[in-house]
Amino acid sequence: MLPIASVVVLSIISPFVRGQLPCDSACRNLSEILPGSVFFGQTAKSNLWSNFQAESVPQCRVEPQDAFAVSKILTVAKAYQCHFAVLAGGTSPFRYASNAEGGITIDMQRMKSVQLVDNDLLHVKVGAGAVWADVYRELDPRNMSATGTRNSLTGVTGSILGGGISFFSQRFGWSCDTAVAFEAVLANGTLVNVTHNSYPDLFFALRGGGNNFAIVTSVVIEAFRDPPTWYTFQLWDIGILGVIFQRLQDYTAQMPSEVWQLATTFGWHVPTRQFVISERIVGSGLPKLSSSLHYPAGELSSKQSNVRETYIYQRSTLQMSQKMDIMNAPGFYNYFGSVTVKNHATIHLALADAFCEEVFSIQKAAGLQIYIVYNPLTVETLRKMQTRGGNALGIDPKDGPLTIVNINLHWNSESDIWLMTNFMRRLTTRFRQRAEELGMLHPYLFQNHAYEEQDVFSGYGNESLRRLRRIRKEVDPEGVFQKLQPGFFKLGEHVDSMS
Known part of the structure; x- marks a missing residue:
């Protein structure tokens, strides 16, 4: 039996018009179902962070106001076999x-509200359209924060679905580990409230399993x-890489203890056509900062390298995440x-x-x-990642400590x-x-920052x-999110053709 949300939509799906492409028909149907929420042509384009995404033009862009509208959109996309993507930060x-x-x-x-729903448990409900700046903007005045990403414009739900490294991971784990409940639309259009108690398997999957489930x-x-409010930055000479x-x-x-x-x-x-090495520290107190460091033993060991630049800030979480945005300006091609x-x-x-050897091959690029x-x-x-049944990332605390090395280009x-x-x-x-x-590889790859291949x-x-x-x-037997939502990392297992 079809869920109620799907029955409502299927009863008003327009018949396929000969000569129209499936996505054209789907979008026209959606404009009837959700008037004022469907955009075509140039108005369908989005000014997204990376040119790879900004240059893509959908057949239509739909702005749902609630989860029921999302269910309708998904049902129409399935009916016409039209591929889709979810924009929740971008x-x-x-x-x-x-x-x-x-x-x-x-x-x-249109679904970006941020609301403190439990002042005792400090639970905050965040709409799927919100970015972490929206969360920090709500919580900063309360002398509160959340384990969000270090860039303010990253989408909340996307970072949680992929894991989410934070300023505060040392204390609370990754972003996905602080999620206590999800409202989600399944492939069949059903709206569910997912917690560790209500749907333990799906709750596990949504905390790091990507966009493969709902x-x-x-x-x-x-x-x-x-x-914490202390943020420091130090720039060093690369001659002391080993010391750093x-x-x-x-x-x-x-x-x-004071470093978060x-x-x-x-x-x-x-x-300056130079390689540079820097350190950023977030702390509850001003961390101990060196003004100079000794070169490694055997390498000019009697000499010191003075720090080239030191900056010390006291900032709110929002302010520091916005400062990090400067390192990730929009309007470029990115990998x-x-x-x-x-x-x-x-x-x-x-x-x-x-890295040094390979960079010379691209150093002249504009x-x-x-x-x-x-x-x-x-x-x-890693221990924090074991809460509420653990996340989907598959990293055993016994494997730690580890280093996640991310490439930004x-x-x-x-x-x-x-x-x-x-x-x-x-x-x-x-x-x-x-x-x-060197016998030092760990198989885990950080989904939010992995190369697409x-x-x-x-x-x-x-x-x-x-x-x-x-x-x-179990939750998507037809493979809707594998086949009709092809963007981003998929589980890779063959799924039967959808009926």
Whole structure:
């Protein structure tokens, strides 16, 4: 028996018109069902962060006002076999991840409310159209925050579906680990409220399993009081890379009590044509900052390297996430990539060496920005990932501590796409090979930041992957989210043709 939401829609689906493409017919039908919410032509385009997504033009863009409207859209898309994408932030560089070329883009921007729904448990309900700036803007005045991403314009639901590294992961895990409930539309149009108690398997899958199971229309997350306000940045000479990476190793193994997050960035600085190394620290108190560091033993060991730049801020979470946005300006072609390695200065340095060798092949590209970020994944963070039955990422706390190394690349010209594609293929391959050679590779790949050709789910481990595929078959037996929502990372298992 069809769910009620689907029965209502199916009763008013227009008959297919000969000569019209399926998505054209679907969009015309939706304009009748949801008047004032469907946009065609130039008004269907979205000014998205990456050119790869911004250049895509859907057959129509639909702005649902609630979960019932989302159910109607999904039912129509299925009836006409029209592909779709869900736009709930749009900061992925993955072409078609949130904008369906020639299909239906389900734009959640009318569903972006942020509401503190339980002042005792500090539960906050967030609509699917909200970005983390919306959450921080609501919570900052209350002296509260949430375990959201470090960039303000990242979509809340998308980051949770993929995992979500945060300023505050050392204390609370990743973004997905603070989710306590989801409102979601299943492939058959049913609207469900998903918690660890009501639908434990689906709850597990939505915390890191990507867009393979349902369309999330809202999520309830845990907030916390008294967020840290100290943020520091230091820029160092690359001659002491080994010292910086040793400190990263030491901090990841035993994070100082006042430090909530450390990120080490190594990049090519285009204006000065130099490689640069920097550290960012988030703390509840001002962390101990060095003005100079000794060169490694045997390498000018009697000399010191003075810090090149030091900045100390006291800022709200919103202000600091907006400052991070500067490193990720819109209007470029972008690629992400990721690798996970053991926490050791040897592999950190080896990856930096490979990065230096490969960057020279693209250094003349217009509008180039290229850097890698070393993100600690501490044992304490991994333990937080075990709450409420654990997330879908498949990382055992016994594997830690680890380092998530993310690649960030952008450039100006469409003519350089092939150059950059080859660069990313070489760099991700070399990172993986070098880590394997040193016995320091971990199979996990951070979904939110992986390169589109990387096999994300193979890194989740056999147990988690088998469970995810079983859940997918149970909640989406026809493979709607595998076949009609092709953008982003899919579970990869063959599904029968939809009837």
